Amino acid sequence: MPTDSRFNRLPVSEKGLVSICIEGQTITALEGESVAAAVLQAGVRPSRTTPVTDSGRAPFCMMGVCFDCLMEIDGKPNTQACMTEVRDGMVVNIQRGARQVLGDDL
């Protein structure tokens, strides 16, 4: 996993650790933080590519507004990573372009 992240965690009161799998690599995240925070900390760039021009994007507003943090989270495409809390064993992948729609989402 790339480690060039310029995001550093502030010291926070004791929190549990969880493991999540991003693009096939396991990383450790803090309980209670968002997938977007974990992705930024882990240095995953881009976290999605756009449907029309395929250009790279990363989480931006961190508050559910800009939709630039869309990722595939536990098999669910186009999910806002900044609005999703990490969970032990979570599987996260980059959202590549437009999502497929097959009508078989859970």
Add this chain to the structure above:
Amino acid sequence: MAAGIRTSRNGSDVAVVGGGLVGLAVALGIQEKGQQVTIYDEGDIAFRASRGNFGLVWVQGKGDSYPAYANLSRLSARLWGDMAASLEESTGIDLQLSQKGGLFVCLSESELSQRANMLDQMAANHSEGYPFEVLDHQQLKEMVPEIGPEVAGATWGPEDGHVNPLYLMRALLKRFTSLGGKLINSAAINSVQPINGQFHLHSADGRYVSDKVVLAAGLGNKKLASMVGIEAPIFPNRGQVLIAERVKHFLDYPTGHVRQTAEGTIQCGDSKEDVGFDSGTTTDVIADIARRAVTMFPLLKDVRLIRSWGALRIMTPDGHPIYQQSEEFPGAFLVTCHSGVTLAAAHAGPIADWIAEGNPDPVLNLEKFHANRFQV
């Protein structure tokens, strides 16, 4: 600045009031003839159908009891390809025009047979033929495998298509200004005064004079038309529209209710409500649109809605356009319609030619679009 007098006798031969799709298309067509055109547009506070529509270039069923309107819609659809190509070449803007045919999906057998009868009747009224096909569920499923099990069938119109209406506006405006046309924004025209064969347009900022005036102000036309001796029975009709997230391409043809844009966006809607000048949205109508869309294409149940809006159609009592030169004040024209996307090519072509040069092309059947048809 004190209210100035801007006499544009030398600068502007034709004033177009309204910078929506209708005004822009007509203005471009006249400017292309070498006449100097200025568009006056009210701005963002106005009701603007051109920014809220569904983007269909639609023929099937249009003018079902009015052959002149059916012919006009077909004429415009035929002219669309050339207009799009020329706009794309001159502006570099891809309008995303696709005219591979369109489907009107019917949920029940009775809806399907009613529609089939309507189109049969149209074919009977058009000696040169009126192309369409009626598809039962199986035939439709072969064309569109994603169609839902509850759908009865569809009617197919080979002349139908769709386009990105916002790129269309941008391209029309870019071409218009590149030819020397002028657009004045935030210029609500409060009155039009015919004086000595010319027209004085008054806005809060001043007065503009032109030899001809084209009223293309959408819902604003009702008030303005009466100032040049034309009675224009125009009223709003609301449509609500849903936009869902972009998904991988699955739908090859536009339908009357659901289409997928070139970028993959899903657009749904076709509600018709008589609610006056209220362009808002309501939960029940949106839920209804979404329910129908999912019945037609069950895979859409997984798709997230991004936004919705309401917009006002510009309707006449029979739903057909009004194209009319004032008898009392020649040089004043009224142009209004409720399918300004479909008719854009006719407006930029033969309608603009008629306004610029007189002598309407007989193919237009212009007398059929006079507002005197409402005075019975």
